[in-house]
Amino acid sequence: MQIKLRVFRFDPEKDQKPRFDTFFMDVDPNDRVLDLLEYVKADFDSSLALRRSCAHGICGSDAMRINGRNYLACKVLVKNLHSDQITVEPLLGLRVIKDLIVDMEPFFENYRSVLPYLINDEALPEDGKERLQTPEERDRFEDTTKCILCAACTTSCPSFWSDERYVGPAAIVNAHRFIFDSRDRAAERRLNILNQQIGVWRCRTAFNCTEACPREIHITTAIAEVKQAILSGKV
Amino acid sequence: MTNIHQYDVVVVGGGGAGLMAAMYASQRAKTAVISKLYPVRSHTGAAQGGIGAALGNLEEDSPEWHTFDTVKGSDYLGDQDAIEFMCHEAVQAVYDLEHMGLPFSRTADGRIAQRPFGGHTNNVTKKPVRRACYASDRTGHMILQTLYQQCIKNNILFYDEFQAMDLLLVDGKVAGVVAVELATGELHVFHAKAVIFATGGHGRIWEITSNAYAYTGDGCAIVARRGIPLEDMEFFQFHPTGIYKLGILITEAVRGEGGILFNKKGERFMERYAPTIKDLASRDVISRAMYLETRAGNDVNGQRFFYLDVTPETVNKYAEIDGRTRPDGTPYRVTAQEILSKIPDIADFCQTYLGIDPTRQPIPVQPTAHYAMGGIPTNIMGQVVIDEQNTVLPGLYAAGEVACVSVHGANRLGTNSLVDLIVFGKHSGIHAAEFALGADFVPLPADPTEYVREQISRLHAGSGKEKAAAIAREMKAEMFDHVGVFRTQEGLEHAIQKIRELQERFKDVRVTDSGKIFNMELLQTWELGNMLDLALVTAQSALARTESRGGHARDDYPARDDVNWLKHTLAWMDRDQIRLGYKPVVITKYPPKERTY
Amino acid sequence: MSVTAKEPEKIRIQKNFDQIAWMAMRYSGVLLIPLAFGHMILQDVVVGVHQITTDYAVERMATLGWKLYDIFLLAFAFGHGMNGVRQVFRDYIHNPRSFRIVSSILFVVWLVISVIGAITLLAINPAMGR
Numbered sequence: 007m008q009i010k011l012r013v014f015r016f017d018p019e020k021d022q023k024p025r026f027d028t029f030f031m032d033v034d035p036n037d038r039v040l041d042l043l044e045y046v047k048a049d050f051d052s053s054l055a056l057r058r059s060c061a062h063g064i065c066g067s068d069a070m071r072i073n074g075r076n077y078l079a080c081k082v083l084v085k086n087l088h089s090d091q092i093t094v095e096p097l098l099g100l101r102v103i104k105d106l107i108v109d110m111e112p113f114f115e116n117y118r119s120v121l122p123y124l125i126n127d128e129a130l131p132e133d134g135k136e137r138l139q140t141p142e143e144r145d146r147f148e149d150t151t152k153c154i155l156c157a158a159c160t161t162s163c164p165s166f167w168s169d170e171r172y173v174g175p176a177a178i179v180n181a182h183r184f185i186f187d188s189r190d191r192a193a194e195r196r197l198n199i200l201n202q203q204i205g206v207w208r209c210r211t212a213f214n215c216t217e218a219c220p221r222e223i224h225i226t227t228a229i230a231e232v233k234q235a236i237l238s239g240k241v
Numbered sequence: 242m243t244n245i246h247q248y249d250v251v252v253v254g255g256g257g258a259g260l261m262a263a264m265y266a267s268q269r270a271k272t273a274v275i276s277k278l279y280p281v282r283s284h285t286g287a288a289q290g291g292i293g294a295a296l297g298n299l300e301e302d303s304p305e306w307h308t309f310d311t312v313k314g315s316d317y318l319g320d321q322d323a324i325e326f327m328c329h330e331a332v333q334a335v336y337d338l339e340h341m342g343l344p345f346s347r348t349a350d351g352r353i354a355q356r357p358f359g360g361h362t363n364n365v366t367k368k369p370v371r372r373a374c375y376a377s378d379r380t381g382h383m384i385l386q387t388l389y390q391q392c393i394k395n396n397i398l399f400y401d402e403f404q405a406m407d408l409l410l411v412d413g414k415v416a417g418v419v420a421v422e423l424a425t426g427e428l429h430v431f432h433a434k435a436v437i438f439a440t441g442g443h444g445r446i447w448e449i450t451s452n453a454y455a456y457t458g459d460g461c462a463i464v465a466r467r468g469i470p471l472e473d474m475e476f477f478q479f480h481p482t483g484i485y486k487l488g489i490l491i492t493e494a495v496r497g498e499g500g501i502l503f504n505k506k507g508e509r510f511m512e513r514y515a516p517t518i519k520d521l522a523s524r525d526v527i528s529r530a531m532y533l534e535t536r537a538g539n540d541v542n543g544q545r546f547f548y549l550d551v552t553p554e555t556v557n558k559y560a561e562i563d564g565r566t567r568p569d570g571t572p573y574r575v576t577a578q579e580i581l582s583k584i585p586d587i588a589d590f591c592q593t594y595l596g597i598d599p600t601r602q603p604i605p606v607q608p609t610a611h612y613a614m615g616g617i618p619t620n621i622m623g624q625v626v627i628d629e630q631n632t633v634l635p636g637l638y639a640a641g642e643v644a645c646v647s648v649h650g651a652n653r654l655g656t657n658s659l660v661d662l663i664v665f666g667k668h669s670g671i672h673a674a675e676f677a678l679g680a681d682f683v684p685l686p687a688d689p690t691e692y693v694r695e696q697i698s699r700l701h702a703g704s705g706k707e708k709a710a711a712i713a714r715e716m717k718a719e720m721f722d723h724v725g726v727f728r729t730q731e732g733l734e735h736a737i738q739k740i741r742e743l744q745e746r747f748k749d750v751r752v753t754d755s756g757k758i759f760n761m762e763l764l765q766t767w768e769l770g771n772m773l774d775l776a777l778v779t780a781q782s783a784l785a786r787t788e789s790r791g792g793h794a795r796d797d798y799p800a801r802d803d804v805n806w807l808k809h810t811l812a813w814m815d816r817d818q819i820r821l822g823y824k825p826v827v828i829t830k831y832p833p834k835e836r837t838y
Numbered sequence: 839m840s841v842t843a844k845e846p847e848k849i850r851i852q853k854n855f856d857q858i859a860w861m862a863m864r865y866s867g868v869l870l871i872p873l874a875f876g877h878m879i880l881q882d883v884v885v886g887v888h889q890i891t892t893d894y895a896v897e898r899m900a901t902l903g904w905k906l907y908d909i910f911l912l913a914f915a916f917g918h919g920m921n922g923v924r925q926v927f928r929d930y931i932h933n934p935r936s937f938r939i940v941s942s943i944l945f946v947v948w949l950v951i952s953v954i955g956a957i958t959l960l961a962i963n964p965a966m967g968r
Contacts, residue, residue, distance in 0.1 A: 019756045036596065047762075048710035053754035055761040057282075059453040062489045063593070064382065065282040081593060103424065104759040110279065123390035124342025135296075136339040138351030144344060151344050151376070151383060155281050168929035189342065194849045203928075207856040210925070236857065239849045 007090065009033055011042055013054065014095040015105055024102070026093075027051065035085035039072055039092065043079060043106075056106040063220055066156030070106050071095040076158040076218040097161035099170060113157045116173045120181035120199055125192035143188040150183040150228050152221040159215035159225055165208045172208040173200065175215035175225045182228040185241055193241045201236045209233075243690055244429045248273045248398075249677035251418055251433040252670075253405045253460065255280030257381070257659065258641025259439035260388035261666030262623075262673070263397050266437070270674035275400040275420050275431065277455065277764075280389050284441055284453040285662060288381025289586070290358060290492070291373030292338075292663070293656035294331035298352045299371045304329045306364040307372065311657060312831045314360045315650025316791035316801065318473070318809070320827035323621045323646045327657075327664045334663040335374050343387040345376050359493055359523075360654045373656045378586050384659060403429065404764055405459065406693045408436065408467050408637075409686060415636030416683040419693045423764065426757025428690045434677035435636045437669050438464065438617060438625075442642040444477075446772045446779070447610035447725065448717035449488045451480065460643040462771035464617055465778070469627050469634065470811040470822065472645040473615035474775070475783035476792045478653055479726040481527035483609025485546040487594055491587055491606055495549060495599075496520045498580055499556035499565070499573065502527070503548045503603065504539040509559070510547075519563075525652065528608040528726040529794050541605065548603035551584075553577050555603075577601075608726050612653055614792060615782075616645040618811065623669025629811065629824040636676060636683075640669040647809060650826075651791025700766050705751035709766045712743050712750065716769075716776055719743075724780045729796045733784040740777045747773060774814060781819040782810045803833050859921060866918040873911045899962040908959055913952045920948045 009031060016024035029050055033042060040058055047054050056079075058068040063081040070079055072094055073087055084092070100108035131137060153176060160166050160174030181200060185193045200206045206229055215225040235241050250266040252259045255276030266272045274280070295302040307328040312319055339345060339353060346354040357369035376383040392399070402423040409416040409430075417432040443458025444450040461471055482491040496502075502520050504510045514530035515522035522530075535545050550556075557574050559565075565573040577600035581588055584599070591599045617639040618626050625637040641662045648661055719739045723732035747770060754762040788802035789795045811822040851857075881890060898904050924944050931937045 017756060018758055036594070038594075048708075048714075052709065052752075052762045053756075055754075055759045057278075059278055059282050059455045060284060060287050061454060062287070062487065062590070064287050065278075065284070065453060067278070067282045083594070083596070085596070104756075107759050114279075118393055123394040124387075125394075130340055134333075135336055136345070136353050139347055140351050141347045141349065144347050147344070148377070151386075152379065153386075154286070154382070155279075165929070169932055171932075183344075184342075187342070187344070194851075197849060197851055201851055201854060201857055203856045205856075207860045208928075233860075235849070236851050237861065239851055241849065 007033060007035055007084070009042075009084065009090045009092055011046070012091070012093040013043070013046065013105075015054070016102055017053075018104055033084055035083065037084050038080050039077070039082050039084065039087075039094065040068055040079035042084070042092070043094065054106075055104045064154060066154035069097060069156040069158040069161070069220075071097060076162045078156060078158065078220045081220050097157060099161045099163075099167045100157070110157065112170045113160060113174070113176070114155075116160070116177045117155065117180060119173060120177045121192060121196055122177075122180040122184065124184060124187065124190055125195075126189055128191065137189050139188055146188070147183050147186040149223055150179045150186075152223050153179050153183070154221060155180075156220060158218040158220055162214040162218035164212055164214065165210060169204070169208070171204045173205055175209070175229065178206060178209070178229050178232055179223060179225055182232055185232065185235060193235070197232070197236050200232055206233050206236065244427060245432060245685075246273070246429060247432045247682070249433065250435045250437065250670075250673045251275065251431045252437045252439060253418060254283075254439035254441060254641070254643070255399065255401075256283030256439060256441055256641060257285035257384055257388060257662035258644075258666035258669075259283075259437070260385070260392055261663055262437045262439055262638070262640055262670035264388065264391055264395060265667050265670030266435075266674040267395060267397055268674065270435075270677045272674070273398040273400060273431065274392075275403040275405055275418070277402065277404045277423070277459070279401050280392070280399065281385060282455075283385055284456060285659075286382045286385040287451070287453070288384075288659055289378045289490075291356060291375035291380050291656050292331075292335060292384070292659035293358065293361060293372050293654070294335040294374055294660065295328070295372055296332060296335065296353060296355060296374065298348055299355050301363070302370050302372055304332060306362065306370065307331065309364055309831060310361050311648065311654050312650075313834075313836055314652055314654035314657075315648070316652050316836055317803070317807065317828075317831075317833040318476070318647065318650030318790060318826055320647050321829040321831060322827050324648050325829065326621045327646075327648050327660060330664045330668075331660045334660070334667065337667075338384065338387060338663065341387050341391050343376065343383050345374055345383075358655045361656070381659060384663070400429070404767075405440070405463065406696065406767070408463050409689055410467050411683050411686055413634065414683045415634070416685055417689070419690050421693070421697075423759055423761075426760055428693060430685065430689045432682060432685055433636075434680045434682055435638060435673040437623065437638040437640060437673050438643055439639070439641045439666065440643045442613035442616075443772065443775050444610040444613065446716065446720050446776045448721040449483060449486070449607055450610040451483055451488045451490050452610065457768035457772050458613075458775040459768065459771050460639065461616055462774050464625070464637075464639075465774065465814045468813065469625060469637075470618060470813045471615060471775075471778055472618035472812075473647060473651075473782070473810050474613075474779045474812055475786050475810060476614035476649075476651050477610060477779065478524070478612040478614060478792045479528045479608045480611040481524055481531060481608050482549055482606040484590065484594055485544075485605035485607055488609035489590055489594065490609065490611070491549060491590070491604060492584070493524075495551050495584055495587060495604075498551060498584065499560055499575060500549050500551035501555055501559050502606075503550055504534050505541045506539060508539070510534050510539065525726070525792060525794060531608055532725065532727040546605045546607040549606045550603035551580055551599050552601060552603065553580065556580070610721075610725075612658060613642055614645070614647070614649040614651065614653055615810075616643045618809075619644045619646055619665075619669075621646060621665075621668065622672040623665050624672065629822050631824070636680065638669040638673050640665040651793060696767065696770075697763065699748075700750070700752045700763060700770075701755065703751035704749045705753075707746045707749040709747075709750045709769050712747055713769050713772070716740065716743055716773060720776055720779075724776070724783055727794055727796060728783055730784065733780055736780045737777065737784065740773060740780060744773050744777070778812045778814065778819055782812050782821065785821050786810065801836075807833060859924075863918065863921050866914045866921075869910075869914050870918060873907070873914065876907070877911060896962060896964065899959060900964045905959045905962070909952075909956045912955045916952060917948055920944045
């Protein structure tokens with residue numbers, strides 16, 4: 007099918023302000039949007055800059071705004087957009103460095119701020135084997151282990167757009183993953199970190215994050231569970 | 242302007258092996274990781290099935306059995322001392338991961354869950370054993386996340402989005418690496434006592450691959466240009482069922498549930514190639530059969546793909562023909578719902594990428610380049626060894642897919658890639674730190690960035706007559722056709738000639754983007770140069786090996802030849818020529834036998 | 839059964855204004871539902887808009903119960919709204935000091951209007967009707 011592809015372009019070394027380049031191309035409806043960008047690089051303009059790696063929705067490199075919504079470019083097909091006009095822009099809320107590449111550092115800084123790692127200083131089992139955990143205990147945080155840190159959720163969040171100090175849905179998801187892990191012992195520290203203006207209270211349940219998540223994590227539910235834990239003092 | 246940094250240990254690559262190495266090295270030595278991707282973007286995350294370790298949580302198992310299975314799977318080309326070491330270390334490594342917080346799936350009594358996987362057996366009964374420890378169907382993802390989390394906890398220093406481009410050697414000793422910072426285009430010299438390469442594989446030299454865009458073999462190419470040989474590069478695993486055009490894996494479990502492969506005539510072609518086990522034959526056998534069918538013109542639409550049909554009608558029809566029964570003796574019959582419950586993720590991939598429901602329509606599949614058994618030769622401590630006598634290059638280490646210990650020999654067993662990362666990542670990290678503590682810095686060369694600057698300026702100075710994308714396309718197609726699942730002398734010679742021609746044409750490529758900031762065109766053009774070099778090494782190594790073994794299948798030499806070829810290939814890049822040498826395989830307990838399943 | 843034998847953790851959470859404000863939003867929201875619905879059903883359904891006259895209003899406002907009802911309705915609805923406005927301001931005012939000042943102003947506005955409203959409602963007596 008014939009499509010019109012508009013791609014956000016900005017070269018900080020040449021351009022005063024961003025522009026859109028338009029490409030007309032004949033594509034297969036089953037092509038991924040990432041494929042279209044690769045066609046651009048191969049056949050039209052090899053200087054187009056974007057991040058991508060695994061190309062099947064697992065590495066989280068190519069989150070971007072496609073027709074106004076956040077997707078992984080490798081996980082959305084042309085036909086699913088139901089349009090012969092496709093506009094590709096960088097993620098909102100993070101500084102654009104070049105073309106579709108944004109500065110991910112504020113995102114990772116927020117992620118690191120919630121202590122996203124297992125904390126348990128108790129002695130390991132004497133036999134040196136695994137710490138035990140029932141399947142039910144594991145199910146408690148299964149959903150939030152799926153996060154690939156692509157930033158599609160955080161950069162779809164209006165609260166994050168207005169203030170990048172807000173930890174954002176991705177950081178809360180990763181805090182949730184440890185707060186509800188029966189092997190972890192630092193729920194109290196994480197909940198106190200999130201119990202502040204730029205923590206969970208900044209979430210206004212817009213549900214954008216849940217819609218944007220390419221891993222279909224129930225993010226708003228996870229955030230609500232963290233709020234509950236803060237209010238009740240129980241995990 | 243050049244920035245100079247000094248660390249005891251520098252790890253190149255932020256995937257499973259690199260993070261593991263960094264964690265252990267940093268416990269004793271000043272360590273930094275340089276990675277061209279954010280570490281969580283690494284390809285370790287794409288592994289699904291599990292990590293093999295003989296924990297015996299569900300049934301009797303032992304590291305000895307794991308060792309034998311791996312030796313046999315390697316078609317006896319794996320070094321048995323290294324395999325034994327890995328399989329014994331695997332058990333503790335998995336417990337270590339659990340202690341770090343990895344959310345393994347659990348058994349009812351709270352232990353790490355395990356499941357069966359191809360080639361892993363109870364050596365007494367010969368039946369499949371549950372050895373693969375898993376976290377849902379995201380084991381690699383969880384390993385990568387857990388290691389990255391621990392690195393944050395331990396304040397590991399990362400240089401994210403820094404592309405290593407050169408290894409500095411002075412008088413046969415390691416002095417450091419040179420990298421370009423993608424965000425600024427500036428060159429950085431990392432002056433180091435020890436360098437660990439953990440840069441992953443090079444599946445992108447083939448047209449259809451399950452590998453990430455980043456898998457361009459940078460580590461192998463960098464060290465090869467500095468005179469270090471590459472081992473067993475002719476051995477590359479092709480998985481028979483990748484999604485058409487995309488290469489995304491469709492697990493063997495689909496065929497286990499009764500899925501059947503068809504060619505364009507609707508013929509169940511595996512009947513002719515493996516009359517006994519048909520569609521459940523091993524990966525290399527099916528990949529080879531598909532290639533022969535394509536050559537006979539039996540591929541669908543002439544587009545080199547086949548149908549994998551797992552609709553209940555087909556499954557039940559052929560189950561009846563085969564007389565397949567369930568364990569209780571009743572005839573094997575399935576419903577769409579039952580199939581969906583067994584392969585939910587495959588169903589999701591089919592839905593997302595093909596828009597089809599696999600219980601209603603067949604899945605278009607073709608062989609996909611999957612895993613490099615070969616790479617930078619190392620010993621079991623991860624030290625790089627540079628000749629037939631296994632002479633150690635002081636201070637240089639390699640771990641993970643980029644390395645060839647060799648534990649996978651001619652064919653890797655499922656789940657062993659993750660074992661390799663964890664075990665050899667850990668030991669190279671420990672050993673590199675120890676080496677660094679007892680060594681002095683080797684003085685940097687007078688102009689450490691000279692070679693990198695030369696490479697970059699060459700990419701900007703081409704005539705512009707040739708397009709990088711066109712060369713890449715031709716290379717990938719040539720490799721897939723002639724250095725793929727099926728090889729012949731004629732095809733390999735054709736490929737070598739073609740790659741040499743492409744290397745010549747590559748000199749006329751010009752990078753159009755002259756900017757410094759995130760010049761991805763420069764990076765990707767440089768990567769193409771790496772891939773062309775590795776393609777040539779692969780083809781040359783394959784041409785010389787006149788036998789069929791594991792992942793290396795020769796039409797003109799169909800049998801394994803232990804008399805002449807029970808040895809590892811070493812390939813040196815001497816300027817424009819590839820020089821080959823050989824070293825013996827380490828055999829301890831298991832003398833080579835015919836490999837039948 | 840918990841095989842990890844994790845002690846039920848006593849988690850101490852430091853109370854802070856944002857947590858209280860978030861809860862206040864929820865509680866006032868919940869309270870507003872019966873207050874506003876009660877008001878609406880009474881005025882628009884039971885009495886009916888055409889029957890609402892000054893006399894009727896004065897008569898109703900003369901009883902202490904209705905005075906309190908309307909004072910609550912005013913204070914909670916206005917408080918809920920002002921808290922919402924405060925949240926909106928937060929998107930635009932990133933300086934913590936400025937934001938504290940604006941929050942204080944909103945609080946004062948809420949307090950003054952609520953008090954004036956309360957005084958007005960309390961001051962209504964039957965003699966005011968004609």
